[in-house]
Amino acid sequence: MSFSVLVRSFCLVLSLIVASEQAIAEELLVEKQRFTTTNFKTFNGQTIPKIEAGWEAYGKLNAAKDNAILITHYFSGNSHAAGKYSPEDTQAGYWDSIIGPGKAIDTNQFYVISIDTLANLSFHDPNVITTGPASTNPATGKPYGLSFPVVTIRDFVNLQKQVLESLGITKLHAVVGASMGSMQALDWAVAYPNQVPRMLSIIGSGHSDAWTVTSLEHWATPIKLDSNWKQGEYYTHQSPKEGLIASLMMITQYATHPEFINASTPNHTALQKEPLQDILQGYAAVDWLRARAAARAEVSDANHLLYLVRASQSFMAGFDKNFDEKLSKIKAKSLFIPASNDLLLMPYQSNRIHQKLVQLGKDSSLVTLSPDKPSLGHLDGLVNIKLHAKTIREFLASEAP
Amino acid sequence: MSFSVLVRSFCLVLSLIVASEQAIAEELLVEKQRFTTTNFKTFNGQTIPKIEAGWEAYGKLNAAKDNAILITHYFSGNSHAAGKYSPEDTQAGYWDSIIGPGKAIDTNQFYVISIDTLANLSFHDPNVITTGPASTNPATGKPYGLSFPVVTIRDFVNLQKQVLESLGITKLHAVVGASMGSMQALDWAVAYPNQVPRMLSIIGSGHSDAWTVTSLEHWATPIKLDSNWKQGEYYTHQSPKEGLIASLMMITQYATHPEFINASTPNHTALQKEPLQDILQGYAAVDWLRARAAARAEVSDANHLLYLVRASQSFMAGFDKNFDEKLSKIKAKSLFIPASNDLLLMPYQSNRIHQKLVQLGKDSSLVTLSPDKPSLGHLDGLVNIKLHAKTIREFLASEAP
Numbered sequence: 001m002s003f004s005v006l007v008r009s010f011c012l013v014l015s016l017i018v019a020s021e022q023a024i025a026e027e028l029l030v031e032k033q034r035f036t037t038t039n040f041k042t043f044n045g046q047t048i049p050k051i052e053a054g055w056e057a058y059g060k061l062n063a064a065k066d067n068a069i070l071i072t073h074y075f076s077g078n079s080h081a082a083g084k085y086s087p088e089d090t091q092a093g094y095w096d097s098i099i100g101p102g103k104a105i106d107t108n109q110f111y112v113i114s115i116d117t118l119a120n121l122s123f124h125d126p127n128v129i130t131t132g133p134a135s136t137n138p139a140t141g142k143p144y145g146l147s148f149p150v151v152t153i154r155d156f157v158n159l160q161k162q163v164l165e166s167l168g169i170t171k172l173h174a175v176v177g178a179s180m181g182s183m184q185a186l187d188w189a190v191a192y193p194n195q196v197p198r199m200l201s202i203i204g205s206g207h208s209d210a211w212t213v214t215s216l217e218h219w220a221t222p223i224k225l226d227s228n229w230k231q232g233e234y235y236t237h238q239s240p241k242e243g244l245i246a247s248l249m250m251i252t253q254y255a256t257h258p259e260f261i262n263a264s265t266p267n268h269t270a271l272q273k274e275p276l277q278d279i280l281q282g283y284a285a286v287d288w289l290r291a292r293a294a295a296r297a298e299v300s301d302a303n304h305l306l307y308l309v310r311a312s313q314s315f316m317a318g319f320d321k322n323f324d325e326k327l328s329k330i331k332a333k334s335l336f337i338p339a340s341n342d343l344l345l346m347p348y349q350s351n352r353i354h355q356k357l358v359q360l361g362k363d364s365s366l367v368t369l370s371p372d373k374p375s376l377g378h379l380d381g382l383v384n385i386k387l388h389a390k391t392i393r394e395f396l397a398s399e400a401p
Numbered sequence: 402m403s404f405s406v407l408v409r410s411f412c413l414v415l416s417l418i419v420a421s422e423q424a425i426a427e428e429l430l431v432e433k434q435r436f437t438t439t440n441f442k443t444f445n446g447q448t449i450p451k452i453e454a455g456w457e458a459y460g461k462l463n464a465a466k467d468n469a470i471l472i473t474h475y476f477s478g479n480s481h482a483a484g485k486y487s488p489e490d491t492q493a494g495y496w497d498s499i500i501g502p503g504k505a506i507d508t509n510q511f512y513v514i515s516i517d518t519l520a521n522l523s524f525h526d527p528n529v530i531t532t533g534p535a536s537t538n539p540a541t542g543k544p545y546g547l548s549f550p551v552v553t554i555r556d557f558v559n560l561q562k563q564v565l566e567s568l569g570i571t572k573l574h575a576v577v578g579a580s581m582g583s584m585q586a587l588d589w590a591v592a593y594p595n596q597v598p599r600m601l602s603i604i605g606s607g608h609s610d611a612w613t614v615t616s617l618e619h620w621a622t623p624i625k626l627d628s629n630w631k632q633g634e635y636y637t638h639q640s641p642k643e644g645l646i647a648s649l650m651m652i653t654q655y656a657t658h659p660e661f662i663n664a665s666t667p668n669h670t671a672l673q674k675e676p677l678q679d680i681l682q683g684y685a686a687v688d689w690l691r692a693r694a695a696a697r698a699e700v701s702d703a704n705h706l707l708y709l710v711r712a713s714q715s716f717m718a719g720f721d722k723n724f725d726e727k728l729s730k731i732k733a734k735s736l737f738i739p740a741s742n743d744l745l746l747m748p749y750q751s752n753r754i755h756q757k758l759v760q761l762g763k764d765s766s767l768v769t770l771s772p773d774k775p776s777l778g779h780l781d782g783l784v785n786i787k788l789h790a791k792t793i794r795e796f797l798a799s800e801a802p
Contacts, residue, residue: 217690276715314671343744
C-alpha cells in the first residue's frame with residue numbers, strides 16, 4: 001500500500017468518524033416542550049382547572065401527519081425516551097438504544113413523541129413538566145396535596161390525546177410503552193381503536209390483579225408512615241424524605257433481580273462486622289441501594305408517588321367491568337414482550353392478556369425477553385430492549401388496520 | 402351376608418374408627434416445655450444473663466438417646482411443629498402433615514423436638530417462650546429494647562444444643578428446617594459435624610447474599626418509620642403497631658405467590674369504586690392482606706422482628722469468611738428441597754449451596770417442590786411439604802455417617 005493510499009484511507013476513516021460523531025451529536029439533541037390545557041375532566045368525574053405537561057419529539061412529522069409513534073412512559077420515567085438535552089449530557093433517554101435515526105424505532109421514518117404523565121414522580125426534575133398534588137391549585141394558591149383528584153391510566157391517555165390533537169395528529173402509526181407505559185398503550189388501543197393500528201406492550205399487563213394491587217400498596221406504606229407526610233400536607237414543612245427513600249428502595253429492588261443486585265455489590269458479606277455488633281448498623285449492600293434511591297428521591301415528590309401507585313392499582317384496560325367486551329373493540333395488531341426474570345409484572349401478566357386477545361380473535365403475538373446474565377429483571381424491558389430491536393422494527397413495518 | 406356377620410363387621414369398623422380417633426387425639430396432644438439457661442455467650446461476644454426457651458417434643462426418646470430429630474423453625478414460626486395443645490385446638494403445628502405416628506417423620510420411631518428461637522417473633526403468643534428485646538433485662542428490671550445483643554443463627558443453634566444436652570442427647574438422627582429454619586439446620590451440620598448425620602434444608606439457602614439482605618431490610622423499614630417505635634423504647638408507651646402490620650403485610654405477600662393472593666381474593670377488581678374516588682381509600686384485597694397481618698401483629702413484637710431480620714441477614718453457614726473451608730467440615734448427608742415458585746428464597750439459593758457441597762465431594766441431593774395450582778410460593782415448603790413425604794421418609798431411613 002502506497003503512502004498516499006494509506007493517507008487517503010486514514011482520512012476516509014477520520015472523516016467517517018467525524019461525520020458519525022456529528023450525526024450522533026445532531027441526532028441526540030432534544031428539547032422539552034410544554035403543553036397547556038384547562039378544565040380537564042378526569043375519569044372519576046372531577047375537573048382539573050389547569051394542566052401543564054412536558055413532551056419531547058424525535059424525527060419529523062410528515063405532511064399527512066400519519067407517521068407518529070407515541071411512547072408512553074413507565075412509573076418512575078418521563079417523556080425523555082431518547083436523545084440528550086445537550087452534548088454534555090452523560091445520560092440519554094431511557095430507550096435511546098431503540099429510538100433514533102436508523103434504530104428500531106427509526107426517527108428517519110417516524111415522528112416519535114412522548115409526554116410526561118399527570119402526577120409524574122419526578123416533579124422536581126427540571127426536565128419534567130407535570131401537574132399533580134405538588135402543583136399549585138389556582139383556587140387556593142397552595143399545593144393541591146391530597147385534594148388533587150385521583151387520576152388514572154385513562155387520564156394519562158386522554159391528556160396524551162389532547163397533546164397529539166394540538167399537533168394535528170388524529171391517528172397514530174403505533175403506541176409503544178413499557179410497564180406503566182404498557183398500561184397506557186393497551187388502554188389507548190381499547191379506548192381509541194380507530195387511532196391505534198399497532199400496540200406494543202413491553203413488560204406489561206392487561207389489568208392490575210390482586211397481587212399487583214397489594215404489592216403496589218407496599219410502595220405507598222413507608223410514605224404514609226413517615227411522620228413528616230402529614231396526610232400529604234408537607235409542602236411548607238419538611239417533606240417525608242425517609243419514607244420516600246424507603247419506597248424508592250423497594251421499587252428499585254423489585255424492579256430488578258437477584259442477579260443484578262448481587263452483581264452490583266461484589267464486596268457484600270453477610271458477616272460484615274458492624275451489623276453483627278449493632279442492630280442499628282446496616283449493611284453496605286443496603287447503603288448501596290439507599291444511595292440509588294436517595295438520588296432519585298431528590299427529584300421526586302412523595303404524594304406524586306402515591307398517586308402513581310393508585311393510577312397503577314386502578315388499571316384495567318378499557319376501564320369497564322365488561323373487560324372482554326371492551327377488549328373486543330381493539331383493532332390494533334398487538335405485540336407483547338414480557339421479560340423472563342420480571343418480578344414486578346411477571347410474564348404471566350403479558351401471557352394472560354395476550355391469550356385473551358387471541359381468544360377474542362385479535363392479531364396478537366408475544367415474544368419473551370431473556371437477556372444474558374446478569375439479568376435486570378423488570379428493567380430488562382428498558383435496559384436490554386435492544387435484544388428485540390429486530391422484532392420491534394418488523395412489527396412497526398408490518399401491515400396493520 | 403348374615404345379620405350377625407353384618408353386625409360384627411359394623412362393630413369392627415366402628416371400633417377401628419374409635420381407636421383411630423383415640424390415636425389421633427393421643428398423637429396430637431402436645432405440651433410446651435420450658436428450658437432455662439444463664440450467662441449465654443452470643444456469637445458476637447456478648448453475654449445474655451438469663452434465657453428462657455420453649456420447646457416441644459413428639460414421640461419417645463429411646464434408651465440410647467440416638468433417635469432425636471431436631472426441627473428448626475422459620476422466621477415467623479415457633480416450636481409448635483406438630484400436634485395440638487388440646488382436643489379443641491383448630492390448628493395443628495405447621496408441619497403436622499409430615500410429623501406424627503406413621504407420618505414421614507414418624508414419631509413411632511423418632512423423638513422429634515423443636516425449640517423456640519431467641520427473639521422469637523411471637524413474643525405475646527402464650528404458647529411461645531422466648532428471650533429477646535421485649536424480655537426484662539434482670540440488670541435494670543426493664544425490657545432490653547435495643548440493648549439486647551444482636552443474635553445470630555449460630556446463637557439459635559447453640560441454644561438448641563444446650564436444650565438437647567439437658568436431655569442427654571449428644572448426637573441427632575437428623576436436623577430438619579424450613580426457611581430460616583434451614584439456615585439453622587445447615588449451620589448445625591457445619592458447626593457440629595459429628596452430631597449431624599443428616600441435614601434437610603427446605604426452602605432454604607447457604608448464605609444471605611446481597612439480594613436477601615436488601616430485601617429483608619424492607620421488612621425492618623416500616624417499623625423504624627413508625628413514630629411509636631422510638632428506637633425500640635416503646636414498651637411503656639404505644640407500640641409501633643402500624644409499622645409492625647405493614648412489615649407483616651410485606652412478609653405475607655412475598656412469602657406467598659400471585660397464584661395464592663389472586664385465588665384468595667376472588668372478588669377483587671381494579672375498578673373498585675372507593676379507591677378510584679379517594680386517594681385515602683384502599684382496596685378490599687389490601688384489607689384482606691392487612692387483616693391477616695393484623696392478626697399476626699397481635700402476638701408479635703416489633704423489636705423481635707428487627708432482630709430476626711438481622712439474624713437472617715447475617716447468616717452464612719459456618720459463620721466464617723472461609724466459607725468453603727467451613728463447609729468442607731460437613732459430614733452430614735444433605736437434602737435440599739426448594740419450592741419452584743418461591744419468591745423469598747428463590748430456588749437458585751438451594752441450588753447454589755447444593756452444587757457447592759457436591760463440588761466439595763459431599764453427599765448432597767436436591768428435589769424441587771412444584772405443587773399444583775394455586776401455588777403458595779415460599780410457603781409451599783410449609784403447606785405443601787407432604788408432596789415430598791416419601792422423599793423425606795426415605796432420606797431419614799437412609800444410611801448416613
